[in-house]
Amino acid sequence: MENRWRVVYTASGMTNARIVAGRLETEEIPFRLKYEAAGEIYAIVINGLGEVEILVPESFFEAAQKALSTTFDEKDLNWQNSSE
Helix, strand or coil, X not given: CCXXXXXXXXXXXXXXXXXXXXXHHHCCCCCXXXXXXXXXHHCCCECCECEEEEEEEHHXXXXXXXXXXXXXXXXXXXXXXXXX
């Protein structure tokens, strides 16, 4: 694994970080979460406490930015009708 990792996103709390991390995982982009333990324990976000940095290897940085900037509309989703 690479030695150089870059912050691709800073989330406000662990819940938001897990959502972003899930998007990266879907695209098979490796990531690490960096956070202060106190922010997670007390579930607070004040003056940076509780923020979670999401890091990816340098070689995946552009792919990660692209994945996180992609949005989807209802029509983009392939819904299956459960009655079929």
